[in-house]
Structures are given as structure tokens and as C-alpha cells.
Amino acid sequence: xxxxxxxxxxxxxxxxxxxxxxxxxxxxxxxxxxxxxxxxxxxxxxxxxxxxxxxxxxxxxxxxxxxxxxxxxxxxxxxxxxxxxxxxxxxxxxxxxxxxxxxxxxxxxxxxxxxxxxxxxxxxxxxxxxxxxxxxxxxxxxxxxxxxxxxxxxxxxxxxxxxxxxxxxxxxxxxxxxxxxxxxxxxxxxxxxxxxxxxxxxxxxxxxxxxxxxxxxxxxxxxxxxxxxxxxxxxxxxxxxxxxxxxxxxxxxxxxxxxxxxxxxxxxxxxxxxxxxxxxxxxxxxxxxxxxxxxxxxxxxxxxxxxxxxxxxxxxxxxxxxx
Amino acid sequence: xxxxxxxxxxxxxxxxxxxxxxxxxxxxxxxxxxxxxxxxxxxxxxxxxxxxxxxxxxxxxxxxxxxxxxxxxxxxxxxxxxxxxxxxxxxxxxxxxxxxxxxxxxxxxxxxxxxxxxxxxxxxxxxxxxxxxxxxxxxxxxxxxxxxxxxxxxxxxxxxxxxxxxxxxxxxxxxxxxxxxxxxxxxxxxxxxxxxxxxxxxxxxxxxxxxxxxxxxxxxxxxxxxxxxxxxxxxxxxxxxxxxxxxxxxxxxxxxxxxxxxxxxxxxxxxxxxxxxxxxxxxxxxxxxxxxxxxxxxxxxxxxxxxxxxxxxxxxxxxxxxxxxxxxxxx
Numbered sequence: 001x002x003x004x005x006x007x008x009x010x011x012x013x014x015x016x017x018x019x020x021x022x023x024x025x026x027x028x029x030x031x032x033x034x035x036x037x038x039x040x041x042x043x044x045x046x047x048x049x050x051x052x053x054x055x056x057x058x059x060x061x062x063x064x065x066x067x068x069x070x071x072x073x074x075x076x077x078x079x080x081x082x083x084x085x086x087x088x089x090x091x092x093x094x095x096x097x098x099x100x101x102x103x104x105x106x107x108x109x110x111x112x113x114x115x116x117x118x119x120x121x122x123x124x125x126x127x128x129x130x131x132x133x134x135x136x137x138x139x140x141x142x143x144x145x146x147x148x149x150x151x152x153x154x155x156x157x158x159x160x161x162x163x164x165x166x167x168x169x170x171x172x173x174x175x176x177x178x179x180x181x182x183x184x185x186x187x188x189x190x191x192x193x194x195x196x197x198x199x200x201x202x203x204x205x206x207x208x209x210x211x212x213x214x215x216x217x218x219x220x221x222x223x224x225x226x227x228x229x230x231x232x233x234x235x236x237x238x239x240x241x242x243x244x245x246x247x248x249x250x251x252x253x254x255x256x257x258x259x260x261x262x263x264x265x266x267x268x269x270x271x272x273x274x275x276x277x278x279x280x281x282x283x284x285x286x287x288x289x290x291x292x293x294x295x296x297x298x299x300x301x302x303x304x305x306x307x308x309x310x311x312x313x314x315x316x317x318x319x320x321x322x323x
Numbered sequence: 324x325x326x327x328x329x330x331x332x333x334x335x336x337x338x339x340x341x342x343x344x345x346x347x348x349x350x351x352x353x354x355x356x357x358x359x360x361x362x363x364x365x366x367x368x369x370x371x372x373x374x375x376x377x378x379x380x381x382x383x384x385x386x387x388x389x390x391x392x393x394x395x396x397x398x399x400x401x402x403x404x405x406x407x408x409x410x411x412x413x414x415x416x417x418x419x420x421x422x423x424x425x426x427x428x429x430x431x432x433x434x435x436x437x438x439x440x441x442x443x444x445x446x447x448x449x450x451x452x453x454x455x456x457x458x459x460x461x462x463x464x465x466x467x468x469x470x471x472x473x474x475x476x477x478x479x480x481x482x483x484x485x486x487x488x489x490x491x492x493x494x495x496x497x498x499x500x501x502x503x504x505x506x507x508x509x510x511x512x513x514x515x516x517x518x519x520x521x522x523x524x525x526x527x528x529x530x531x532x533x534x535x536x537x538x539x540x541x542x543x544x545x546x547x548x549x550x551x552x553x554x555x556x557x558x559x560x561x562x563x564x565x566x567x568x569x570x571x572x573x574x575x576x577x578x579x580x581x582x583x584x585x586x587x588x589x590x591x592x593x594x595x596x597x598x599x600x601x602x603x604x605x606x607x608x609x610x611x612x613x614x615x616x617x618x619x620x621x622x623x624x625x626x627x628x629x630x631x632x633x634x635x636x637x638x639x640x641x642x643x644x645x646x647x648x649x650x651x652x653x654x
Binding site for chain 2: 016115116122229234268291
């Protein structure tokens with residue numbers, strides 16, 4: 001039983017840690033499937049985390065916090081979109097610029113408003129997305145195995161966790177089963193064909209970056225007003241880049257993207273859990289070893305099992321109408 | 324070697340002449356910034372107190388990258404600031420170099436020992452303070468399991484952990500202490516999400532009192548512990564008010580006292596180089612009691628901890644310092 005409990009605790013922790021990755025990874029998927037390379041995921045999440053915390057603190061509502069986060073993230077997305085679509089600028093440069101802008105601007109504004117070195121004050125309980133206990137969690141939890149799974153793994157997550165997980169099948173359905181999705185994928189593979197069919201390439205790409213903004217906003221808000229309570233300087237800590245790596249792992253498909261993000265979340269959860277625990281046959285492993293494990297596995301997986309990852313053909317290429 | 328001796332002689336001469344000198348203090352804060360609710364903020368409080376009492380203004384700088392450590396110190400020294408106070412062990416290597424370049428400038432570093440004739444090293448006996456809060460944790464625990472979450476895995480943080488474990492065992496010999504470090508880089512002091520996960524994992528394993536020595540990461544630890552209805556222990560500054568009724572106590576490290584006294588000494592001409600220890604007798608470390616945790620600490624607990632503090636002062640209890648031999652006698 002103890003082993004099962006520990007496993008479930010690690011899996012629940014995996015879910016919590018994977019949420020920002022899932023949001024950012026899907027955001028990148030939407031954008032890149034439409035032909036816009038986006039390494040500004042990190043910056044957008046950071047901007048959203050900051051806006052969500054500020055709005056939640058000043059209005060007292062977690063929902064308004066979430067909306068503010070999404071708003072700011074869309075705004076940054078549109079800046080990237082304008083540079084990449086309308087101005088046909090280099091998308092990498094624009095993405096890097098957004099990352100830098102977000103790191104600097106959030107710290108400066110945060111310090112100017114709250115005088116706490118770029119941090120926001122802690123967000124109160126009532127202004128956050130709190131864990132939702134599923135009905136009868138305690139009663140069902142008494143049932144061996146299945147009850148434990150229900151109580152520990154499924155129950156006790158906040159609204160944003162559910163939204164992030166729902167976004168995965170939704171993304172798959174829209175991209176694969178709708179006309180809009182077909183056109184969006186086409187614009188990332190062969191924009192000229194889409195244009196010939198009389199559909200606006202620019203419009204589709206703008207729609208894609210806006211969806212990307214919404215998802216990044218969700219991830220950012222999760223960091224500051226759901227999982228955490230308050231904004232800290234550079235609190236995304238590279239999650240946007242890990243999400244990009246997951247996207248490549250997943251070869252730009254929603255299902256595998258979820259799996260890759262869960263894998264990263266799981267490795268992170270293991271690193272936390274295994275610290276200071278004696279491993280069978282090895283004894284207590286040094287902290288450094290445990291913490292390096294996710295990265296070692298990443299390299300191994302990338303080199304050995306994933307195979308060639310081919311991005312959408314027109315990704316990163318600005319569309320120029322031939323005259 | 325020759326220049327070293329020369330510098331030493333020169334510094335000694337100037338140190339003697341310093342009595343008549345005006346002080347023109349400058350302070351360099353570490354990454355967190357001067358409003359970090361913890362370590363740097365305490366230093367800021369110290370220099371503000373000096374300014375208020377003496378009317379002498381100061382210059383300050385908050386570094387944002389490691390490269391700025393050396394530059395900031397050099398800049399202040401070149402502008403004739405004296406003494407220059409640097410906050411945090413991370414300044415150690417750059418100060419070693421800068422102190423040689425400016426032998427006439429007096430430097431004070433917190434949390435690190437630099438053997439230069441113009442450097443005062445202010446160190447704290449964190450192991451003693453941690454011992455006291457460890458005792459309190461041991462007495463307050465109902466599950467006989469308590470937790471420790473450190474920031475970056477460095478000897479200084481191990482020193483906190485080791486003192487804490489000794490205190491827990493002194494109060495309850497059979498108690499178990501679950502220990503975690505957040506990371507191996509400076510970022511480990513600023514990762515509340517990870518702090519929160521570590522705290523969750525310790526709570527899951529049965530810990531009901533968790534002490535953090537992890538700066539900004541600890542904010543996540545204290546919040547998670549409070550959300551779960553268990554007890555946290557704060558560090559450096561008094562963090563009892565962060566979650567009233569859910570923070571058992573805080574291990575105080577009076578960085579403000581160290582900063583204030585080094586500046587006052589410089590002003591009155593009593594400034595000396597070398598190691599200055601701030602321990603229990605000097606009120607350099609201690610534990611925090613206020614309205615927020617009054618209900619959590621029973622008179623018996625307080626009496627037991629106060630007795631231990633008196634015994635440490637008197638030398639009848641010796642708390643082992645991890646940094647003396649890089650090992651801890653208890654786990």
C-alpha cells in the first residue's frame with residue numbers, strides 16, 4: 001500500500017508540474033503548425049504570470065487575473081505576429097526580443113508598483129484558483145487501488161489543470177477534424193496553395209498566434225495564481241524552452257506533446273521525491289545526480305528513441321505573395 | 324609577497340589614521356534585491372538605521388548578474404566610498420581580488436571569511452539558531468517527523484540543516500528529519516514552485532513541521548505548509564506574519580545588526596579587520612516570538628528552548644558547526 005501511495009503522490013505531482021509545460025507546448029504547436037516559429041513562449045508566459053498576479057491582487061478576483069494574463073499574452077503574441085507576418089521579420093529575433101522584454105518589463109513594473117524588488121505581494125487564498133475536490137473523494141478513497149487513484153490523482157486539482165488537459169483533445173479535434181484546422185495546417189506546410197484557394201494567409205496566421213497567446217496566458221496564470229501565489233522575477237525559469245523541446249519530441253502532434261510534457265513533469269517530480277531517499281542497491285544518491293537525471297534522460301531519449309523530427313515545411317518562413 | 328606586506332602595513336597605517344576620517348558608506352546587495360523579505364532586506368534595514376541615527380547618506384547597488392559583483396565594488400571604491408559592505412557569500416571570490424586592488428578601502432562581507440588586512444568578515448552562528456528552532460520543531464511535532472528544505476546545496480546551508488537536526492534530536496531523540504535541497508545553483512533560492520513541491524512531498528511522507536533555509540523558495544514552502552494546516556519555520560527575517568498561526572517561529576539572523584555595527588565602528592574609529600562572529604551572546608541569531616505565533620508556542624516549549632539558549636551561551640551545550648569539518652554527526 002505504501003508503495004502505491006508513494007506512486008500516486010508522484011503522479012499527482014507530475015500532473016501539477018506538467019501543466020505549464022502542456023500549455024506552452026500546445027501554444028507552440030498552434031503557432032508552428034501555422035508556420036510561425038515561436039521561441040517567445042517563455043516571455044509570454046512570464047508576462048501573463050505577472051499580469052495575472054497584478055490583476056488578481058488589485059481586483060480580488062482570480063478569474064479577472066486569468067483574463068488579464070491571457071490579454072497580456074495575446075498582446076505579446078500580436079507583437080510577434082506583426083513582426084513575423086506583416087513585417088516578414090526574422091521570427092527567432094522577434095521571439096528572443098519578446099523574452100527579453102518580458103523579463104525586464106515585469107521586473108521594472110513590479111518594482112515600481114510594489115517596491116519589493118520586482119516581486120508582487122503574495123496573492124491571497126480568495127484570489128487564487130484553489131484545488132477542487134471531486135465529489136465523494138473521501139468516501140471513494142477508501143476503496144483500495146481505484147479509490148486511491150480517484151482521490152489522490154484525479155481529485156484536488158484546480159480549474160486551470162482541467163482546462164490545460166482539456167485543451168489537448170480540443171487541439172487535436174480542431175486541427176484534424178475541422179475546416180479551420182485543415183487550412184491552418186496547410187498554411188504551415190504550403191501557404192501558396194492556401195493563398196491560391198483564395199484564403200488569406202495572414203489572417204490564418206494571426207488567428208494561430210492569438211490562440212498561442214491564449215494558451216501561454218493560461219500557463220502563465222497557472223504559475224502565479226494557481227500553483228503559486230504571487231509573481232517572482234523570472235519565475236518561468238526556462239519552462240517555455242522545455243516546452244519547445246517537448247514539441248520537437250512530439251513531432252508537432254497534440255497527443256505525443258501531452259506525453260512528452262508529462263514525461264518531463266514526471267522526471268521533475270521524481271527528482272524532488274528521490275532526493276534524500278536511499279535507492280535499493282545504491283544507497284543514498286547525491287542530490288546533484290538526482291537533479292541531473294531529467295537532463296540525462298532527455299539526451300538519451302532524444303538521441304536514441306525519437307528519430308528524425310521534421311517541422312512543418314513553411315515554419316519560420318515569412319509568406320511573400322508572388323506578383 | 325612583498326606587495327602583500329606593503330599593503331598590510333599601509334592598511335594598518337591608514338586604519339590608524341581612520342579615526343579622523345569621514346565615513347562615506349556604500350552597500351552592494353546580492354541577487355534577491357534589497358526588498359526580498361529576508362536576507363538582503365535585513366541588511367537594508369541595518370544601513371537605513373545607520374542613516375537615520377547619524378544622518379550620513381549612503382550609496383547602494385543591487386546586482387542583477389554575477390559579472391556586476393566586481394564592477395560594483397570597484398566603482399564604489401574608485402569613487403572613494405569607505406567602508407563598502409557587501410551582502411552574501413557569493414561576493415567572496417570577487418572581494419578577494421578587489422580588496423587587494425584597493426588596500427586603503429575598508430570592506431565588510433557578510434557570510435564569508437576573506438583573509439585580507441582590509442576586510443572584516445561578519446559570520447553568524449546559524450547552527451546555534453537552527454538548533455533552537457529545531458528543538459521547537461521537535462517539541463511541536465505530533466508525528467515525530469519534521470522536515471528541512473534548504474536552498475542551494477552549499478556548506479552554509481548544510482550548517483543550518485545540521486544545527487536543526489541536532490536541535491530536533493535533543494528535544495525528541497527518536498524523531499526523524501526529512502532533508503531536501505532545492506538545487507545546486509543560485510536559482511535554488513528563488514524557486515517557490517519547487518519549494519512548494521518539496522514541501523508537499525515531505526508532508527506526504529508525514530512531516531508536520533518544516534523549516535526552510537531557502538530565501539525566496541521558502542515563500543512557497545511556508546505557503547504550502549500553511550495551506551495543508553501544518554507548521555512552517557521561517558528564516559533570516561521574522562516571517563511569522565506571512566501566515567499568522569501557521570508559522571511556528573523564525574530563525575532570526577540579524578544581518579541588520581552586523582551591517583549597522585560595522586558602519587558605527589567605522590565612524591567611531593573602532594573598525595577592525597578580521598572575523599567578527601555574531602552568535603547567541605551578541606544577539607546575532609535567535610528565534611522570533613510575536614503575536615502571530617504566541618498561541619503555537621506553549622510555556623513549556625519556550626522554557627525548554629530558552630534553557631538551551633542559556634546553555635549554549637554558557638558553553639555547556641556545544642552545537643556542532645558543519646563548516647568546521649564538512650560533516651554532520653547526526654542525520
